[in-house]
Amino acid sequence: MLIDGKAIAARLKETLRGELEAIGGVAGIATVLVGEDVPAAVYQRRIDRGAREIGMASRPEQLPADATLGQVIGKVAELDADPDISGILVLRPLPAHLPESRIFAALPPLKDVEALHPLNAGLLSLGMPRFIPSTPAAAFHMLDRHTEAAGRDLESAFDGANLVLVGRSNNVGKPAAILGLQRNATVVSCHHHTSQAGHLEEFTRGADILIVAVGVPGLITGDMVGEGAIVIDIGINAVDDGAGGVRLVGDVDTASVEPVAEAVSPVPGGVGPITDVWVLRNAVAAAKLSLAPAGQLVLR
Amino acid sequence: MLIDGKAIAARLKETLRGELEAIGGVAGIATVLVGEDVPAAVYQRRIDRGAREIGMASRPEQLPADATLGQVIGKVAELDADPDISGILVLRPLPAHLPESRIFAALPPLKDVEALHPLNAGLLSLGMPRFIPSTPAAAFHMLDRHTEAAGRDLESAFDGANLVLVGRSNNVGKPAAILGLQRNATVVSCHHHTSQAGHLEEFTRGADILIVAVGVPGLITGDMVGEGAIVIDIGINAVDDGAGGVRLVGDVDTASVEPVAEAVSPVPGGVGPITDVWVLRNAVAAAKLSLAPAGQLVLR
Known part of the structure; x- marks a missing residue:
């Protein structure tokens, strides 16, 4: 299934209206x-x-x-x-x-x-965040809403789960690792060198949850994903649409991943609107x- | 082989004397x-x-x-x-x-x-450290000296290596993850919940480099370590010596790990003196x- 980021964003916006009013x-x-x-x-x-x-x-x-x-x-x-x-x-x-x-x-x-x-990056890394950067926050908000919708208990759903991150940037990969540890997941941080060393697929295949943020169109294909994984796509790449224009695609090849995964977030209409x-x-x-x-x- | 932390610490102390004099x-x-x-x-x-x-x-x-x-x-x-x-x-x-x-x-x-x-935790996590906490710094100093001694190029020795951390504390596990990413390793952060979920051994067995900091005497045994791994033991635990006193042991069961590993740091005489x-x-x-x-x- 595809996770409907727009619907989650719409509900979040309603919550936000209430918070703003308050x-x-x-x-x-x-x-x-x-x-x-x-x-x-x-x-x-x-x-x-x-x-x-x-x-x-x-x-x-x-x-x-x-x-x-x-x-x-x-x-x-x-x-x-x-x-x-x-x-x-x-x-x-x-x-x-x-x-x-x-x-x-x-x-x-x-x-x-x-x-x-x-100072704020430090508070986050020490587990006392003042603000959580919007992109990783949105990814975990999506993950939480999907987890609830699937009937799993948010308190323990991520305990000991294999969370595999592809990307190690200061604004996504590193904060996502911290957020994953806070939820008691085992966190694997992969990146360019993991791929160069020929190990990327081993790790992505073992992921219960896979979060990808590298900016490489369609990097993650169905054969790289384990049966039943949850896949969150943070990449937004503009590629040639073959008709002289551009279209937006993620880092995940949704078409091949969707049949294998429990759920995958599309691009566009996934993490972006929540962010x-x-x-x-x-x-x-x-x-x-x-x-x-x-x-x-x-x-x- | 055992890595001689005391000898590394002695050389570091000489460097330090020079720095202090300068x-x-x-x-x-x-x-x-x-x-x-x-x-x-x-x-x-x-x-x-x-x-x-x-x-x-x-x-x-x-x-x-x-x-x-x-x-x-x-x-x-x-x-x-x-x-x-x-x-x-x-x-x-x-x-x-x-x-x-x-x-x-x-x-x-x-x-x-x-x-x-x-502020300093943040500078570290953003990859611009002012200070590196002494325990993870000492662990990586030991790793670097061992890597040099083994004739490998420090510039690329950790590119895409599987660095498995056991422990996610603010003072060791999290900074060690950052230091590992800076050296281009794939970083796996394991902890209590990894073990509870029955996955700890999978990860430790796949480690090229294993750094353990949890405070559980002898947690890591030879069957949990892959052939040729480098194992750095940060645990220092006082246990009953069977004669009414205490003795210090690490988180790694050195006796069973040494025959399997390329190198293992002992406790005492390992990371401690470098720290x-x-x-x-x-x-x-x-x-x-x-x-x-x-x-x-x-x-x-």
């Missing part, structure tokens, strides 16, 4: 696009539209491709000072002359909804954090 | 023991002795078992203000009433040689960090 609607998301990367620009518009739909403040900012480090950090500082903005997202990829790590370290930690600041909502949800979580200290000051 | 000997380690945990007290004395041996300042501090959170954090602040101290180590276990995470978050990040502060030196080495690294800004101020 804090009086005071949350806002700012996105910073530097340069003209097309997928990043599309993502920025999607977040902006999603925020407006649920009545959340949105500030999509654009800087030219030749923006200096100071200009980007200055923009972040300006957004930090905006009381309507609870969450700030600097979109990737950044132009090559901008050092990611300096920009991420300049993010205000309480508005750093993608946990890119080392879009999760970004906004993290902005609401950030607003709650910024409200908390004020609440604690009420002495009576 | 910065004019200006480095110091402070250790904070809260309460009367015997292994922690033994560890504190070992660090103190090691520091004095190489002419490094050492400040072993003791607080009573009923010390308040404020007293512990106050002591840390006092050590932060001491210009002779470049590295601070709060020894574990802490008494149950003290919240570890609050104490670690109060460590001055530039003196936090065990990378316990979330002791690494703590001091991190204090020298911290001193370099604290010297760096002053050096940058010399304008000419």
Whole structure:
């Protein structure tokens, strides 16, 4: 079966509306696009539209491709000072002359909804997350909803399960490993060198849960997946559609994997729509954090 | 063969003497023991002795078992203000009433040689470590020295190797996973639930490199290890010696593993002595960090 990411995202959006209402609607998301990367620009518009739909403040900012480090950090500082903005997202990829790590370290930690600041990455890795980056969060949200729908107990469903990750990036593979360990799964982190050494298939075939995030169209085929596995596809790749245009495909060859797997998430319509909502949800979580200290000051 | 941790530690200590000399000997380690945990007290004395041996300042501090959170954090602040101290180590276990995470978050990040502060844990997980916690650092130092001694190229020796970790703690298992990924190994993180699910042996048998840190005496036996594996034992357990005393054993049953493995690290005399030196080495690294800004101020 295919997991319907759009339906899960729609339900999550309803939850989010309630959460936003509960804090009086005071949350806002700012996105910073530097340069003209097309997928990043599309993502920025999607977040902006999603925020407006649920009545959340949105500030999509654009800087030219030749923006200096100071200009980007200055923009972040300006957004930090905006009381309507609870969450700030600097979109990737950044132009090559901008050092990611300096920009991420300049993010205000309480508005750093993608946990890119080392402090938030550390809290996550120590098992005390303030924010969970939206893509791995969305993957696990999908996994949880599928697990519930299959009638399994969320409290123990992942205990000792073989969770195989393909990809070791800071924004997906590594946080997903942490989230998997927190759910008591055995976690196998595979990547390019696993494949080079000829071991990728051994590991993917043994997976109870397979999460793939490498950006290689159709890398995972049916013969690489064990009977009954749950396969979550995080890749989004634009490929030639044979008619002069492009179409989006994932890292998983859904057609050959679906007959073997218990469930597989499609691309498009899988993890993507859930991620879009999760970004906004993290902005609401950030607003709650910024409200908390004020609440604690009420002495009576 | 057994890997001689003492010999590796002795060579590392010589390197360290040179590093200390290069910065004019200006480095110091402070250790904070809260309460009367015997292994922690033994560890504190070992660090103190090691520091004095190489002419490094050492400040072993003791607080009573009923010390308040404020007293512990106050002591840390006092050590932060001491210009002779470049590295601070709060020894574990802490008494149950003290919240570890609050104490670690109060460590001055530039003196936090065990990378316990979330900021340093984050820098490590993002692949930009300021400090590498001494126990996993020592395990990989041992692995590197063994790899060199076996005539393999350190640059590529771990590419696509199956690195199996048993244990998922914040101070060993998780940083070891990060260090393994940085060396291009496929990393498998096993733990209690892997064992409960009956999968531990499958994974340990497939390991090219097996690192064990769980605190279960003799958990890993020869039948659980593949031919030619390298086995690093991080466990240190005090067990009844059958004569009214105790003796130290690791998590690996060395007698049955040695004939199967390419190499195995013994306990005692394995990772432990290297760890002791690494703590001091991190204090020298911290001193370099604290010297760096002053050096940058010399304008000419």
